[in-house]
Amino acid sequence: MADALAAARPRVVAALAAHFRDLDLAEDAFAAACEAALREPTPIRDPAAWTYVTARRRALDARRKAEREERAIASQPEAETMGDVITFPEPIPDERLRLLFICCHPALAVEARIALALRTICGVSVPRIARAFLVAEPTMYQRITRAKAKIGAAKILFETPPPGEWAGRLGAVLETLETALGIAYRNASGAGDTAGLAPEVERLAEFLAELMPEEAEAFGLLAVVSVIRSRENARLDGDGAMVPLSQQDIAKWDAVRIEAGRRALDRATALRTPGPMQVLAAIHLTHAMRVHDRPTDWRAILRLYDALLAMRPTPVIAINRAVALSRAYSSEDGLAALDELDADRLADFLPFHAARADLLARAGRGEQARAAYDAALALEPEAAEARFLSAQRDALGA
Incomplete structure (x- = not known):
């Protein structure tokens, strides 16, 4: 049940946040619903639907107690039957991408945008986010808290921005999904609080590429996700130890995903707008040439890292280049x-x-x-x- 609730978190929190226009309320209501779910004496058929309906009720109760928006709350229909639980609203998956664009509003500092999105939409724990950004946990908590406060103070609308504003937020959206994928990748077993994170990133990357078909970097991200996920079955040995990329059994790689990554990169390069995601995808596809019985071309990979480091001079890229x-x-x-x-x-x-x-x-x-x-x-x-x-x-x- 705990794993099912963790997997449901991004969908439910995004839906609640979009509905109530309050990130803290959404997270608190979801947490309360999870506690209630774990106390249920009988099995819950659909944990995501159950927690959504329960969290929605908790959020409505919280608002009533605070005597806020009384008229709006009075008009909200209550979910009273099991039919409401079983028919979990399908538009909710789209709410995650919508909320991602909201969290990546240019009014927020870039790192704060990404951290807030990772926590709210992807459900990544603050300690993991802090490690990804090389900062202390209290510092990251403060950044996320300030970002939430800024959204409220600036009265940022909980609506998908008009298409003319997408490009200005795309970089942070892409970096959020890339960081989430990196966090999932660090956990080779795919268990624990990162369970389901990589598939969710892939789903959002696919949707983003459909939404913005003229953005080369969106297809670059999709290529990166496809190739990285192609190696999931080769990442653990029989004892549960991580297997580094250079030692993985290529027979366990997913050739279909690799080909999907190649097609996505071809689509990106055809748009003639180079970017770091496309370079990163090229690096992963160069590693993937092993499936064709070709040795790893480390000099080509080094040249690609040189290009990537020039575009994005971060410690992570510098380490990989070394x-x-x-x-x-x-x-x-x-x-x-x-x-x-x-x-x-x-x-x-x-x-x-x-x-x-x-x-x-x-x-x-x-x-x-x-x-x-x-x-x-x-x-x-x-x-x-x-x-x-x-x-x-x-x-x-x-």
Whole structure:
């Protein structure tokens, strides 16, 4: 039941927020509905529908108690029969994309837009969002709280913006979905509070590409999502440990999804508007050439990362570029690139320590590699990644 409720969260919260025009009320009502669902003595046939109807009732009660919008509330029809529970409103999936555009309003700071959208629409926990942005949890809580307050203070409408405003919000929308996919990808098992996140990102990416067929980056994102999801069945070994991309069994890759990603990238490049999503898609498709019995072209991947880093100079891309550099040339070259990064800022960033540990091990610097693996494990990775990192550290010997 807990997993079903977590999967239902994005749909229900988005629908409630769009209906009541209040993000806090939507989240509080959903939380109360979940508590009620977990106390139900009999199985709930449709957890999403049940929580929507229950949360809607709780939200209406909360507004009545606060004596706000009494006339509007009095006109709201109550859901009184099981028919209301069973016929969960189908327009709700579209509410998520609508709310995503609202959260990405230009009145909000870019990182605040993305963080708010991740929390509200995608249901990502604040600790996970904080790690993705390399900030402390209290800082991220403050950003999300301020963003919600700004939406209320600026009286931002809970309506899909007119088409003329879509382009101005598209970048933040794309980055939100890309970040959500990255968070889901970190959890190789696909269990826990990120369960269902990758399929939801894919659904929204498909809808976004349909909504904006002249936006190359929308198709670039769709290509990235398709290729990344093509590898899901190869990401765990028999012991539940994460399997890195370079070691995955390509027989477990989904060739249909890879082809869908290639078509999406072709559609993007035909629009002749280059962007970072398309470059990232090209990187993933270069890795995917292994399905055609072709070795990984690390020098091509390095060139693509050079281009991506110029477009988006972030620590994550710089780390991935360093790994590509190590495979194209030498581990020492990769380590030199990592040494150029701000180690203090990345002290709590697990991928930095994991990449450094791997390159140190490949360079034969066992003691330093062990220390780097310990640093990565101290940052509490997901269970599958922890198993992998522990095995790599143990393989170094005493």
